[in-house]
Amino acid sequence: MTAKIIDGKAFAEKLRGSIAGHVERMKTEHGITPGLAVVIVGEDPASQVYVTNKARQTAEVGMNSFKHELPANVPEAELLALVRELNADPAVHGILVQMPVPAHIDANKVIEAIDPAKDVDCFTPANVGKVQIGLPGPVSCTPLGCLMLLRDELGSLAGKNAVIIGRSNLVGKPMMQLLLRDNCTVTIAHSRTQNLADVVRQADIVVAAVGRPQMVKGDWIKPGAVVIDVGINRVPAPEKGDGKTRLVGDVDYAGAAEHAAAITPVPGGVGPMTIACLLANTITTASLIND
Numbered sequence: 025m026t027a028k029i030i031d032g033k034a035f036a037e038k039l040r041g042s043i044a045g046h047v048e049r050m051k052t053e054h055g056i057t058p059g060l061a062v063v064i065v066g067e068d069p070a071s072q073v074y075v076t077n078k079a080r081q082t083a084e085v086g087m088n089s090f091k092h093e094l095p096a097n098v099p100e101a102e103l104l105a106l107v108r109e110l111n112a113d114p115a116v117h118g119i120l121v122q123m124p125v126p127a128h129i130d131a132n133k134v135i136e137a138i139d140p141a142k143d144v145d146c147f148t149p150a151n152v153g154k155v156q157i158g159l160p161g162p163v164s165c166t167p168l169g170c171l172m173l174l175r176d177e178l179g180s181l182a183g184k185n186a187v188i189i190g191r192s193n194l195v196g197k198p199m200m201q202l203l204l205r206d207n208c209t210v211t212i213a214h215s216r217t218q219n220l221a222d223v224v225r226q227a228d229i230v231v232a233a234v235g236r237p238q239m240v241k242g243d244w245i246k247p248g249a250v251v252i253d254v255g256i257n258r259v260p261a262p263e264k265g266d267g268k269t270r271l272v273g274d275v276d277y278a279g280a281a282e283h284a285a286a287i288t289p290v291p292g293g294v295g296p297m298t299i300a301c302l303l304a305n306t307i308t309t310a311s312l313i314n315d
């Protein structure tokens with residue numbers, strides 16, 4: 025079997041097109057321009073790229089984009105003060121503080137300072153709880169993007185055996201909630217899981233989010249499964265020349281593609297969906313704030 029490649033880039037582009045239409049209607053019919061504030065602390069190159077892409081795509085769909093860059097040694101109190109200022113700013117409907125923040129800053133304190141009404145990452149306890157009990161509000165961006173791709177591929181997910189590898193607050197746990205809401209039978213595997221290969225072999229749906237390059241092997245994939253690879257790992261690529269690198273996922277793509285019915289590539293799979301879902305969440309929060 026050679027898997028179908030799930031084109032997350034094209035899907036995200038279509039989604040951004042419909043978001044742009046939604047933004048236009050909010051402007052003309054309600055006089056509201058959704059605004060997204062992105063805060064970055066320090067100069068981590070990968071975070072810089074993500075934040076630049078987020079700000080650019082926010083502006084491209086017609087929203088207001090506010091970018092705040094703080095030095096790596098900024099005192100925690102100063103970051104918290106900026107978050108509170110953004111909470112109070114009526115032009116800002118969404119606030120994202122790029123993670124990770126430097127070690128001297130308590131990430132949980134920062135998350136808890138964000139007004140849940142503007143929490144487009146769905147990181148605050150209030151919004152995590154809302155997802156759990158099915159109330160309206162923002163939904164974690166990467167898991168939402170994965171869910172959209174899965175629904176597009178499979179239609180109904182009811183009764184599917186889903187195995188999520190990784191139990192992070194950012195991906196694994198919210199992914200579990202969303203798949204459960206779609207009536208999957210969900211297993212979360214993690215670093216202490218025994219016989220991981222056998223667990224994954226039971227899965228109709230595999231979501232890999234561990235941050236370890238090509239850890240999931242091709243022969244772990246049940247024939248006909250759908251594989252969603254959340255990992256973005258930079259590894260040496262000597263074949264491209266000295267000191268060169270390339271991006272790979274958490275799944276051995278070539279091996280898995282021999283068994284899966286469909287698989288997301290890295291790059292071009294889940295990554296573009298995350299930003300598109302961030303924009304969708306900003307529409308959600310702007311709509312709820314102005315309800």
Ligand code: GUN
Pocket residue numbers: 120121122123124145165166298
């Ligand atoms: N760092 C990596 N992914 C994310 C994300 O989705 N949101 C935030 N705030 N930081 C991140």
